[in-house]
Amino acid sequence: MKTWLLLALMVFSTVLGDLLQSAEMKRHGEIKEFAPRRLGRVLAALARKKFLILAIVFMAVSFFAFMTLLETADLSFAVPASAATLVFETILAKIVLKERVDSRRWAGACLVAFGVALLTR
Amino acid sequence: MNRFERLRWKTRVFTIIVVLSNALGNFALASGMRNRSTDGVLDYLRAIFSPWVMIGIVLLILWLLSRMALLSWADLSYVLPVTSLGYVVNALMGRWFLNEQVTAARWAGTLLIVAGTMLVGAGSPRNLEVSLEMKREGA
Numbered sequence: 001m002k003t004w005l006l007l008a009l010m011v012f013s014t015v016l017g018d019l020l021q022s023a024e025m026k027r028h029g030e031i032k033e034f035a036p037r038r039l040g041r042v043l044a045a046l047a048r049k050k051f052l053i054l055a056i057v058f059m060a061v062s063f064f065a066f067m068t069l070l071e072t073a074d075l076s077f078a079v080p081a082s083a084a085t086l087v088f089e090t091i092l093a094k095i096v097l098k099e100r101v102d103s104r105r106w107a108g109a110c111l112v113a114f115g116v117a118l119l120t121r
Numbered sequence: 122m123n124r125f126e127r128l129r130w131k132t133r134v135f136t137i138i139v140v141l142s143n144a145l146g147n148f149a150l151a152s153g154m155r156n157r158s159t160d161g162v163l164d165y166l167r168a169i170f171s172p173w174v175m176i177g178i179v180l181l182i183l184w185l186l187s188r189m190a191l192l193s194w195a196d197l198s199y200v201l202p203v204t205s206l207g208y209v210v211n212a213l214m215g216r217w218f219l220n221e222q223v224t225a226a227r228w229a230g231t232l233l234i235v236a237g238t239m240l241v242g243a244g245s246p247r248n249l250e251v252s253l254e255m256k257r258e259g260a
Contacts, residue, residue, distance in 0.1 A: 021189065022197035030194035046189070056185070079208075086201050093198040100248040101198045104240055108202040111237030116208050118230025 003073050007081055010065035014085050017058030019096055024051035026097070076120035083116035125245075132195055132246045136203050138187040144210040146180030148218075149173050195246035202241040209234050 028049070031042060046052055069078050090109045094101045122130075153173030157164070168174055191200055209231050215221040 018197060018201075022192050022200075025189055025192040028193055031190045043186075052189075059185075086205065089201055090198045093196065093201075097197060099196045099198045102244070102248065104244045105198050105202065108237040108241035109198070111233050111240065112202045112205040115230040115233030115235075115237060116205065118226050118233065119208055119212055120230075 003069065003077075006065050006069040006072075007078075010062050010069060011081065011085050011088070013058040013062040013065065014082070015089050015092060017055045017062060018089055019092060020051045020055035020058065022093070022097060024049050024055065079120050080117040083113045086116075087113050128194065128246065132191070133242075135187055135191045136206075136242070139184060139191055139200075139204050140207045140210060142180045142184040142187060143204075143207050144214060146177050146184055147211070148177075148214055149180060150177030153177055196248060199241060199244070199246045199248075202237050205234055206238045 028046065033039065033042065066078065066082075087109055090101060090105065093099045150173070153171050153176075154168060157168055157171075169178070188200070188204070191204075212223070212227060212231060216223050
């Protein structure tokens, strides 16, 4: 029971963290300057974005949920679960972020998810 | 080099940074935390300031920032499958450094991940905007 709760917490926070991060970075627009001086200004602007801070909190929750999950469950259970989030997130990227997910990306996401599931054998 | 080629190269370089910083960062963190007790606050502090853990933390910060940069121009549905190459790098590092067994199923999994990564990677990182602009510029 505890294992499933942790898994649900991990999946939920990973998905939410990625969606928030992607949404905020899309809104910010393409980063083009990588000179150290400009980069400092970009970082300062990003540090004030609420979605981004929330995204990092969710990523941290996901990280600790994964660590705790590994105390009770095998890696061969925990890692395929993280592959499942990939397909789930692709669906949400289409619905929530309005990304145009073409057949190439669907096929790629499924191949990778199956591949990760096999890696744990 | 036109805008689209430049975007493609930028995406490739950042994908490699994201994948390597994550895999190496996790590896360094795991090496640093091995055989270490983390009972009290003092143990945690001592762990954080050990060289391997420090390297791991720096690499994972690099991972976070480079992934954010990548997401500023590439779709999430592009970034996720492409950066899954990290699973393969992890598996290979386990094989080389920890002498883990690589079963036939794992090799098959590795091949599937590489195939999926290449399939998505060959497409454009940002579907809607790029295709609209390419149409406009007649590319």
